[in-house]
Amino acid sequence: xxxxxxxxxxxxxxxxxxxxxxxxxxxxxxxxxxxxxxxxxxxxxxxxxxxxxxxxxxxxxxxxxxxxxxxxxxxxxxxxxxxxxxxxxxxxxxxxxxxxxxxxxxxxxxxxxxxxxxxxxxxxxxxxxxxxxxxxxxxxxxxxxxxxxxxxxxxx
Numbered sequence: 001x002x003x004x005x006x007x008x009x010x011x012x013x014x015x016x017x018x019x020x021x022x023x024x025x026x027x028x029x030x031x032x033x034x035x036x037x038x039x040x041x042x043x044x045x046x047x048x049x050x051x052x053x054x055x056x057x058x059x060x061x062x063x064x065x066x067x068x069x070x071x072x073x074x075x076x077x078x079x080x081x082x083x084x085x086x087x088x089x090x091x092x093x094x095x096x097x098x099x100x101x102x103x104x105x106x107x108x109x110x111x112x113x114x115x116x117x118x119x120x121x122x123x124x125x126x127x128x129x130x131x132x133x134x135x136x137x138x139x140x141x142x143x144x145x146x147x148x149x150x151x152x153x154x155x156x
Contacts, residue, residue, distance in 0.1 A: 024041055024044050024045070024046070025039070025041055026038070026039060026040045026041050026044040026046040026047075027039055028086070031104055034107050034108040034109060034110070035104065035106065035107055035108070036086040036108075037086050037087045037088065037089060037100075037103045037104075037106070038050060038086055038087070038088040038089065039088075039089050039091070039095055040052070040088050040089065040090045040091070041090075041091065041092075042055075042057045042059070042071070042090050042091060042092045047088070047090055050074075050088055051076075051135075052072075052074045052088055052090060055072045055074055055090050055137055056070065056072055056125060056137055056139060057069070057070060057071060057072050057090050057092065058070045059092060067143055067144050067145060067146075068141070068142075068143055069092060069141075069142050069143075069144070070123075070139045070140060070141050070142060071089070071090060071091040071092060071095075071096075071139075071140045071142050072089075072090045072137045072138065072139055072140065073087055073088070073089050073090070073099065073103070073120060073137070073138040073140065074087060074088045074090065074135065074136070074137055074138075075087045075113075075116060075135070075136045075137075075138070076129075076133055076134070076135055077113050077133060077134040077135075077136065078132075078133055079132045079133065081112055081113040081114075081134065082108075082109055082110065082111065082112055082113075083106055083107070083108050083109065083110070083111040083112075083113075083116065084108065084109075084133060085108065086108065087103055087106065089103065091142075092142065092144075093142070093144065096140060099120075099140060102119045102120065105119075106119075113134065113136070116136075117136075120138040123138060123139035123140075123141075124136050124137065124138050124139075125137040125139070
């Protein structure tokens, strides 16, 4: 009886730990041959694994800019400036549906830097990689009213 009680308590503890563990919703989205993208939660291990550890994402909970921040879409281009890898949408809360729609039209090896910059026109940061590839971060301004309302001295 004592063994059974210990086993039941151990199972309950494991179930509670599994429920309490934070879930990372980051994932790869495939739309067909050479058409795909990543949805990455800011700060996720996948962000680092893909090589976007220094993406200029800014948190809406930042005390200096309470409620205002930015998500980022990262693009890798080869030396000929064609899309070399699936883009990554690095978001804090959720992805903008209009941006996801635009991402769904991109084709690796076919879509050019110029075409993509027409789809995502402003706030682009460009970095040349040591291998000659171009990494472009497209910033998307986001606003979270809940962060502003919970700020000290803010509306409650």
